[in-house]
Amino acid sequence: MIQDVLIKKIIQNNTSKHKIAEVNKYGDPFFKAIRQTDFLELEKDEIKAFLWHRKTWTQVFLISGEMQLVLHDTRPESLTYEKTEIIYGNESDNKLVIIPPKVAYGFKSIDDKLKLIIQYSESRDPENLDEIEIPENDPSINFNWNLNKDIFNVNIEREKINLLVCGGAGFIGSNFIHYMMNKYPHYKIINYDKLTYAGNLDNLRDVENKDNYVFVNGDICDYSRLEGVIKDEEITHVINFAAETHVDRSIYGGCVDFVLTNSLGVQMILDAVKNNGIKKYVQVSTDEVFGSLKLTDDSKFDENWPIMPNMPYAAAKAGGDLMCNAYYVTHKVPVVVTHCSNNYGPYQFPEKLIPFFIFKILAGEKVPVYGDGLNVRDWIHTEDHAKALDLLLHKGEDGEVYNIGVDNERSNIDITRMVLKLMGKSEDMMEFVKDRPGHDRRYAIDSSKIRKLGWDPKYTKENFEKGLKETIDWYLNNKDWVIDIQNKKSGEMNVFKR
Numbered sequence: 226m227i228q229d230v231l232i233k234k235i236i237q238n239n240t241s242k243h244k245i246a247e248v249n250k251y252g253d254p255f256f257k258a259i260r261q262t263d264f265l266e267l268e269k270d271e272i273k274a275f276l277w278h279r280k281t282w283t284q285v286f287l288i289s290g291e292m293q294l295v296l297h298d299t300r301p302e303s304l305t306y307e308k309t310e311i312i313y314g315n316e317s318d319n320k321l322v323i324i325p326p327k328v329a330y331g332f333k334s335i336d337d338k339l340k341l342i343i344q345y346s347e348s349r350d351p352e353n354l355d356e357i358e359i360p361e362n363d364p365s366i367n368f369n370w371n372l373n374k375d376i377f378n379v380n381i382e383r384e385k386i387n388l389l390v391c392g393g394a395g396f397i398g399s400n401f402i403h404y405m406m407n408k409y410p411h412y413k414i415i416n417y418d419k420l421t422y423a424g425n426l427d428n429l430r431d432v433e434n435k436d437n438y439v440f441v442n443g444d445i446c447d448y449s450r451l452e453g454v455i456k457d458e459e460i461t462h463v464i465n466f467a468a469e470t471h472v473d474r475s476i477y478g479g480c481v482d483f484v485l486t487n488s489l490g491v492q493m494i495l496d497a498v499k500n501n502g503i504k505k506y507v508q509v510s511t512d513e514v515f516g517s518l519k520l521t522d523d524s525k526f527d528e529n530w531p532i533m534p535n536m537p538y539a540a541a542k543a544g545g546d547l548m549c550n551a552y553y554v555t556h557k558v559p560v561v562v563t564h565c566s567n568n569y570g571p572y573q574f575p576e577k578l579i580p581f582f583i584f585k586i587l588a589g590e591k592v593p594v595y596g597d598g599l600n601v602r603d604w605i606h607t608e609d610h611a612k613a614l615d616l617l618l619h620k621g622e623d624g625e626v627y628n629i630g631v632d633n634e635r636s637n638i639d640i641t642r643m644v645l646k647l648m649g650k651s652e653d654m655m656e657f658v659k660d661r662p663g664h665d666r667r668y669a670i671d672s673s674k675i676r677k678l679g680w681d682p683k684y685t686k687e688n689f690e691k692g693l694k695e696t697i698d699w700y701l702n703n704k705d706w707v708i709d710i711q712n713k714k715s716g717e718m719n720v721f722k723r
């Protein structure tokens with residue numbers, strides 16, 4: 226049975242309305258408040274298919290006639306994802322079917338005039354995309370309404386996914402692995418990481434012994450090793466986080482490794498994807514490839530914004546992005562490229578702004594703010610980034626680019642003040658230092674394209690303080706992780722002092 230769908234038998238021998246009232250009285254928490262009741266009538270062989278609600282629970286009760294109710298699970302997180310099921314019923318069955326949000330449902334009247342009562346747990350708001358109608362012949366549901374009526378179950382095999390995560394031992398990659406292993410316990414995850422100074426296997430201690438997780442120490446620029454792993458592990462999908470990512474290093478420490486990993490490495494992955502029948506490749510890139518916006522206007526980067534990187538890190542990332550486009554156009558490689566804004570969350574190497582400040586404050590030192598502190602970034606929690614990447618891995622369109630951000634623009638000085646306040650420190654702990662060269666003034670993301678696919682982030686602008694507090698608490702509560710990284714990586718942490 227499709228996960229979370231409930232079928233209740235109503236035993237009271239009263240009128241239909243009473244029967245439903247009884248069930249609701251004793252019944253389901255979702256139906257404490259019924260917001261809307263509809264009556265549906267269908268002639269023989271008439272079909273009403275498929276409806277899909279983002280938030281609303283639906284309950285269906287049959288008053289007269291005989292029906293075929295078809296359910297199709299569209300929730301990627303569900304164990305019965307993409308499974309279709311048929312329920313038959315007539316009025317003497319006294320069945321009440323309770324359908325969770327995001328399970329699509331449709332009806333066909335079989336023998337007689339069909340009369341149904343349909344109730345909703347929230348008032349539906351089609352304007353707000355709560356209700357989506359799917360055509361009865363939608364190929365993604367792949368359902369034949371003319372099926373013989375004695376078929377009760379359509380068994381659709383669950384897709385087997387062996388996911389190669391390149392750069393999974395870094396900050397966002399390890400958060401993504403946690404997210405995916407939790408949500409899809411039936412996927413196999415192969416983490417392929419070179420373990421540069423930024424790679425940290427302590428980020429994955431809690432999953433390292435699981436049967437469906439494998440770590441391989443490898444470089445994305447090493448084609449034969451990469452392809453060997455793809456073949457041995459029968460990889461079906463690839464996502465790439467592997468990169469040299471620290472802007473200050475690309476400025477002060479030379480940028481050969483940046484060009485190698487961020488551009489050439491991506492080309493190696495593209496070749497491996499092309500040569501091994503991979504179904505989807507998601508290339509994780511950054512909004513920094515677009516260059517800088519002005520502080521003085523309210524424009525945002527959309528997917529058509531020109532690529533105009535201002536620093537070596539971003540230029541090397543842009544090289545990889547453009548190669549993805551070329552491989553899609555030339556070779557039809559099934560690649561999707563993302564441009565995400567600044568991330569915050571657990572497991573971030575403390576050379577980046579938020580953990581860098583937390584570590585400084587913990588050490589009783591002042592926090593250095595570049596220039597006038599007015600540079601603006603659009604901050605997103607790693608959990609929302611992971612959610613977006615999960616969606617694109619399953620539903621992203623080949624050859625397309627998607628921008629990811631939550632409309633949470635904040636100046637560096639505001640972030641500094643918030644971190645100090647949340648850690649109980651005064652603003653005296655802040656000091657301004659010389660700006661770095663090529664420091665982009667403002668980034669802001671227009672994410673309407675991925676939102677149309679159904680991405681619904683949790684840590685919106687209103688929830689930012691909550692997300693930031695949870696992040697600070699994570700670093701305070703995970704002292705072992707903090708102490709280990711300080712011991713093992715102390716030589717790397719202050720290489721490029723502000």
Ligand code: NAD
Pocket residue numbers: 391392393394395396397398417418419420421422423424425443444445446465466467468469470471486490509510511512542564565566567568569574
């Ligand atoms: P990170 O520096 O924390 O991790 C990078 C990981 O890649 C490390 O584990 C490292 O060992 C690995 N790696 C580096 N070179 C490699 C190679 N040649 N082969 C295999 N593995 C290699 O980076 P992050 O902050 O987690 O960023 C991940 C990705 O997301 C990057 O591609 C970055 O451009 C992108 N991104 C980051 C942010 C952000 O705010 N951090 C925002 C948008 C996009």
